[in-house]
Amino acid sequence: MAHLVFYDSTELDKAQLTNALKETDHYWEYQDDKISLETCNPNAEIISVFTTSTVTREMISAMPKLTLIACRSTGFNHVDLEAAADHNVTVVNVPTYGDATVAEYAFTLLLALTRKLQEVLAVENERLVMPELTGQDLLGKTFGVIGTGHIGQRAIKMGKGFSMNVIAYDKYPNEAIAKELDFKYADLDELLSQADYISLHLPYNPGTHHILNRERLLSMKKGAIVINTGRGGLVDTRALIEVLDDGHLGGAALDVLEGENLLDYEEETALLRKGEAPEELLRHSVEISALKKMPNVIVSPHNAFNTVEAIGRINQTTVDNIVGFYNHEIPNKVEAKPVEPGKLILLRHTESEWNAKGVWSGVTDINLSEKGKNDRAIVGQKLKELGLTIDVAFHTDQKRTADTLSGICQVIDDGRIRTVCESSFNERNYGEYTGMDKWKVKEEIGEEMFNQIRRGWDVPFPNGETLKEVYERVVPAYQNGVFPLLKEGKNVLIVAHGNSLRALIKYLDSIPDDEVGNLEMLMNQMMVYQVNPQTGLKESVEILDTGTKVEAKF
Ligand code: NAI
Secondary structure (H helix, E strand, C coil): CCEEEECCCCHHHHHHHHHHHCCCCCEEEECCCCCCCCCCCCCCCEEEECCCCCECHHHHHCCCCCCEEEECCCCCCCECHHHHHHCCCEEECCCCCCHHHHHHHHHHHHHHHHCCHHHHHHCCCCCCCCHHHCCCCCCCCEEEEECCCHHHHHHHHHHHHCCCEEEEECCCCCHHHHHHHCCEECCHHHHHHHCCEEEECCCCCCCCCCCECHHHHHCCCCCCEEEECCCHHHECHHHHHHHHHCCCCCEEEECCCCCHHHHCHHHHHHHHHHCCCCHHHHHHHHHHHHHHHCCCEEECCCCCCCCHHHHHHHHHHHHHHHHHHHCCCCCCECCCCCCCCCEEEEEECCCEHHHHHCECCCCCCCCECHHHHHHHHHHHHHHHHCCCCCCEEEECCCHHHHHHHHHHHHHHCCCCCEEEECHHHCCCCCHHHCCCEHHHHHHHHCHHHHHHHHHCCCCCCCCCCCHHHHHHHHHHHHHHHHHHHHHCCCCEEEEECHHHHHHHHHHHCCCCHHHHHHCCCCCCEEEEEEECCCCCCEEEEEEEECCCCCCCCC
């Protein structure tokens, strides 16, 4: 017999759970409230929560007898899985309970938007034909489904039922299902440019954070509609509002939202009483307020799952999970999934005063030129447009990299970037040639020698460093300082120098020593890497224009 505490329980939950538990010898109690440090019960051996409860490490520590957390939901991103594992607490979920329930709701939202249902129901002065209520057919339109798991497949079937042309994107496509349900997989860019309606049915994790970022929203067809019943963090809400406001998209229906807990009156008032709120939450609050005022937007309070039948299935599976746990049968155990690595962005500092003159600066501290100072905002803007959120940004001991980074951070200004100074990414030491004009040196020593010391692998500048020596300090700093962050799913920016970045690229791209001379890292380019989570080496790279112009000779 175990002591069970059900949080977030409604009257319907209580009736269904009591009915399902009545044959067992467990002791159970209900809490209408969500779990908090105040409400967590130190005697609880099993707790069960809905998605409105966030279960933190502190709460798990405050329940020393806890053995099981039974999520009454499919998603489990509201439970600190690592903390649960550290305390030997098993976590279970309800993998499926309402594939059709959620897909039906996605269509409820889509039909409500395309037939302007909000406006139709608000009509008081009835006339027979009202042009402002003219909607659009689903028949013959292209329906783009992102995520073809349980719910996505139901949505596809429903899309087919409406005689739409269905295309889908999934990171792990299932060709057998595509054949069975008669739809085609497309890559994400293709889907975004072709679909009239896009419905999101994929999980939220660091790898899918803002999968619909500004760039992708802008790449969608003019007038297209986004339906999100997945998770709020899949869409960059601020960018969505701007793209809707500019008239590029035709509408959005959002059952899930970034900062959606603010839709809860109690959460809101608790924040007000506290007198302070994280900046991010305040921004989401303004976003939600703006969305609710937009005529072509529907906001609903995470309601897609909410039918009597689906809740019945959730509660029955939860009780089965709890009883099964006592019989050592745990089919719905949740494991912390390997996180998709974050993106690595490599960028040279903007133009310094000595870059402008064509002089080797090496480790000497040189200020940015006026152009270099101005370019920082252009690069920052570009990163913003790309929707690349940056969690950690590295600069070097040389002030020009820190100055470049601070200019970029001012533009991005989301308050979340952690900056780190890493001297291993310092510029190459140019020894006796430091402060000399490159092009005069070239004339003096001849082109061949010039190219060898400048681009060769193991050729030192007199009393300076070889590229190989730079590589030997850059690579361990990447392996020990940067790669662990990428593995946690964090996006990392490195603002460094031509040679330290070339050394890193040689490593990431596995370039042989004798080919390193061909490797360029241009001032107006940034490289965005996706690395392999096991090796830390390149899986793919995109070379993007920073939007700045190169004027100086390098
Ligand atoms: P599922 O696990 O059956 O399917 C998810 C699909 O997404 C899989 O096919 C997977 O390969 C794909 N996927 C994973 N990462 C991807 C990526 N980076 N890009 C493209 N595809 C990717 O999950 P199910 O049951 O279909 O649920 C989908 C989501 O719906 C859940 O994760 C949950 O967040 C949300 N949901 C929302 C509810 C609501 O009330 N609004 C209720 C239930 C679920």
